[in-house]
Amino acid sequence: MKNTSIVDVAKLAGVSITTVSRIINNVSYPVSDEKRKRVLKAIEKLHYRPNIAAQHLKKRFSDIIGLIVRDISDPYFGDIAKGVTERASQLGYLSLVCSTGRNPENELRYHDILWQHRVKGIILAGGGLDQLDYKQKLSKQLARHDKYGLKIVALAPQGMEIPYVMIDNYEAGKRITEYLIQRGHRNICFISGPQKVYTSIERLKGYKDAIDRAGIEFSMEYVSYSDFTRKGGYDACKVLLSKVKNMTAICGANDNIVIGAMSAVKEQGLNIPEDISFISIGDLTEAMYADPPLTTLSIPRYEIGMLAVDAIVEDKDSIAVIVDTKIIERRSVKTLN
Amino acid sequence: MKNTSIVDVAKLAGVSITTVSRIINNVSYPVSDEKRKRVLKAIEKLHYRPNIAAQHLKKRFSDIIGLIVRDISDPYFGDIAKGVTERASQLGYLSLVCSTGRNPENELRYHDILWQHRVKGIILAGGGLDQLDYKQKLSKQLARHDKYGLKIVALAPQGMEIPYVMIDNYEAGKRITEYLIQRGHRNICFISGPQKVYTSIERLKGYKDAIDRAGIEFSMEYVSYSDFTRKGGYDACKVLLSKVKNMTAICGANDNIVIGAMSAVKEQGLNIPEDISFISIGDLTEAMYADPPLTTLSIPRYEIGMLAVDAIVEDKDSIAVIVDTKIIERRSVKTLN
DNA sequence: TTGTAGGCGTTATCAT
DNA sequence: ATGATAACGCCTACAA
Numbered sequence: 001m002k003n004t005s006i007v008d009v010a011k012l013a014g015v016s017i018t019t020v021s022r023i024i025n026n027v028s029y030p031v032s033d034e035k036r037k038r039v040l041k042a043i044e045k046l047h048y049r050p051n052i053a054a055q056h057l058k059k060r061f062s063d064i065i066g067l068i069v070r071d072i073s074d075p076y077f078g079d080i081a082k083g084v085t086e087r088a089s090q091l092g093y094l095s096l097v098c099s100t101g102r103n104p105e106n107e108l109r110y111h112d113i114l115w116q117h118r119v120k121g122i123i124l125a126g127g128g129l130d131q132l133d134y135k136q137k138l139s140k141q142l143a144r145h146d147k148y149g150l151k152i153v154a155l156a157p158q159g160m161e162i163p164y165v166m167i168d169n170y171e172a173g174k175r176i177t178e179y180l181i182q183r184g185h186r187n188i189c190f191i192s193g194p195q196k197v198y199t200s201i202e203r204l205k206g207y208k209d210a211i212d213r214a215g216i217e218f219s220m221e222y223v224s225y226s227d228f229t230r231k232g233g234y235d236a237c238k239v240l241l242s243k244v245k246n247m248t249a250i251c252g253a254n255d256n257i258v259i260g261a262m263s264a265v266k267e268q269g270l271n272i273p274e275d276i277s278f279i280s281i282g283d284l285t286e287a288m289y290a291d292p293p294l295t296t297l298s299i300p301r302y303e304i305g306m307l308a309v310d311a312i313v314e315d316k317d318s319i320a321v322i323v324d325t326k327i328i329e330r331r332s333v334k335t336l337n
Numbered sequence: 338m339k340n341t342s343i344v345d346v347a348k349l350a351g352v353s354i355t356t357v358s359r360i361i362n363n364v365s366y367p368v369s370d371e372k373r374k375r376v377l378k379a380i381e382k383l384h385y386r387p388n389i390a391a392q393h394l395k396k397r398f399s400d401i402i403g404l405i406v407r408d409i410s411d412p413y414f415g416d417i418a419k420g421v422t423e424r425a426s427q428l429g430y431l432s433l434v435c436s437t438g439r440n441p442e443n444e445l446r447y448h449d450i451l452w453q454h455r456v457k458g459i460i461l462a463g464g465g466l467d468q469l470d471y472k473q474k475l476s477k478q479l480a481r482h483d484k485y486g487l488k489i490v491a492l493a494p495q496g497m498e499i500p501y502v503m504i505d506n507y508e509a510g511k512r513i514t515e516y517l518i519q520r521g522h523r524n525i526c527f528i529s530g531p532q533k534v535y536t537s538i539e540r541l542k543g544y545k546d547a548i549d550r551a552g553i554e555f556s557m558e559y560v561s562y563s564d565f566t567r568k569g570g571y572d573a574c575k576v577l578l579s580k581v582k583n584m585t586a587i588c589g590a591n592d593n594i595v596i597g598a599m600s601a602v603k604e605q606g607l608n609i610p611e612d613i614s615f616i617s618i619g620d621l622t623e624a625m626y627a628d629p630p631l632t633t634l635s636i637p638r639y640e641i642g643m644l645a646v647d648a649i650v651e652d653k654d655s656i657a658v659i660v661d662t663k664i665i666e667r668r669s670v671k672t673l674n
Numbered sequence: 675t676t677g678t679a680g681g682c683g684t685t686a687t688c689a690t
Numbered sequence: 691a692t693g694a695t696a697a698c699g700c701c702t703a704c705a706a
Contacts, residue, residue: 050700
């Protein structure tokens with residue numbers, strides 16, 4: 001069935017389409033009460049709703065904000081998505097969620113598609129890759145976006161200068177390590193995210209600096225890489241368990257990693273935190289329900305999502321927001337002697 | 338800066354826009370190799386991408402699929418969203434994710450907005466409400482959608498006849514209860530979802546029937562309501578703990594509830610499953626990492642998301658898919674004597 | 675206060 | 691094999 005358009009409304013109300021347009025757009029423009037009433041009634045009767053595609057075409061931009069995440073089923077991104085969609089909705093926008101399945105190719109492809117949709121802006125939730133090929137392509141696309149006024153906001157470091165809303169990842173890695181050191185730990189392992197992702201790189205750097213600064217000898221033996229998933233954390237922890245004898249604590253680059261790692265440790269019959277302490281970054285809801293409840297550095301994901309939307313909508317020309325974090329103390333860390 | 342349009346490409350290549358259109362749409366239409374090459378080169382050079390708003394306007398429908406969920410940060414919906422966005426992407430569609438924040442008003446509003454976008458279809462992931470006002474409004478909107486060929490697929494019961502892809506919720510409630518009964522439990526409590534949500538209603542009905550059928554006396558004392566969240570499960574469990582003396586097991590209407598409930602039980606110094614057994618419905622990733630790992634009825638959420646997209650894209654006139662579930666045995670249920 | 679008409683970027687029809 | 695041209699539904703000068 002044919003969609004009812006503004007023309008139908010105008011006809012039924014016996015006015016011009018201009019008048020109808022003025023009314024539905026609520027422009028501060030004098031329209032006689034009588035016609036307004038007639039139009040409103042016609043709209044009601046026909047259940048008319050403006051065709052947004054036509055509006056976009058005319059206005060040259062859409063009311064859609066694109067959100068690109070690595071995996072929308074990961075609660076970390078879920079929380080961000082919640083902040084984004086809810087704030088967007090408040091401001092009259094909608095969010096197009098793109099889940100790349102951790103495949104960089106896909107990410108690049110989505111940029112293209114979102115651009116085709118002439119979205120208002122794109123929120124890049126995943127961390128960038130330290131990989132020449134990828135970086136070049138991405139930065140080329142960003143340059144193009146910029147040229148046409150499409151806003152970009154990154155929620156994780158991308159290895160290039162681009163607007164962002166995020167935590168200080170280096171500080172994050174440093175702080176959780178220091179927390180352990182202050183509690184008497186010296187043999188501290190670190191389970192990182194993927195080697196080539198900037199978020200991992202920075203957190204790991206923070207760990208290393210904290211270790212150095214405490215006068216502890218740093219060794220790559222103590223570092224294991226994973227992919228930010230539970231399974232990855234589990235596997236990485238197994239490796240650590242087999243080659244490091246005397247560790248008393250493990251820093252995980254995120255909660256997923258530690259949740260996975262803890263189950264590896266428990267499998268060996270070790271106790272947490274008596275035998276091994278754990279700390280991580282993220283403070284997902286599951287951190288609270290883990291066994292034992294996780295001590296972790298909180299990241300205000302929901303808020304980050306909202307701020308990202310604000311940044312895009314407000315159309316500022318430079319955005320650089322570092323949001324605060326704090327360590328949530330629960331029961332996964334033991335204080336030594 | 339002005340967007341480059343098909344006209345620019347045509348000009349640069351020295352052909353008509355018709356020819357360009359034919360090439361970018363890959364229609365099986367004869368175009369001389371030479372012009373094709375020229376056009377392709379022009380597209381490349383200008384970085385031209387069709388304006389989708391214009392395409393929609395012309396084609397009368399968009400390549401967007403709407404997904405309405407109660408809370409995108411809930412991993413249950415996250416998994417569904419993943420299935421939806423990934424499958425949609427495979428088929429050349431995009432997904433607009435709307436998180437209602439568990440507010441029915443919002444849900445209705447989103448229907449309107451998605452309709453304005455003339456989306457291809459809407460996937461309704463949340464359960465419907467047993468509430469006259471809401472049901473009337475919803476069914477009116479659905480009727481309108483139908484009239485214009487907008488497809489709807491529900492992933493949870495809505496209390497009305499509409500296409501769906503879901504598990505049998507009644508069976509689900511029944512099976513987990515029977516599982517407990519078979520293992521010697523008689524005093525089995527049930528923590529339900531919200532009273533007015535159909536999903537809850539059906540699962541609870543399954544529980545009740547299983548109890549009846551086993552010749553156990555049913556009592557509303559054994560039932561407590563929550564809101565499908567962890568916090569809700571925690572609170573509901575407290576209530577149960579305070580008024581039911583002799584229970585040996587608790588069925589939760591979903592994993593969140595049980596994860597919350599388990600922490601309430603542990604707080605009282607009780608052991609799981611020695612003192613109280615738990616079983617639930619869902620099999621979220623967190624069920625595996627819970628302490629103890631949860632025995633739960635698996636729901637293939639990712640698959641449901643994908644099937645829903647298929648259903649919409651395939652344009653069948655009637656969709657009614659019941660997906661299989663199975664009980665995943667882990668360590669939260671104790672077999673009695 | 676109201677209306678007419680041109681254009682946004684595409685696709686599709688109909689000529690050539 | 692190629693190209694004008696009329697929609698698609700809306701907004702917005704510009705007129706009246």
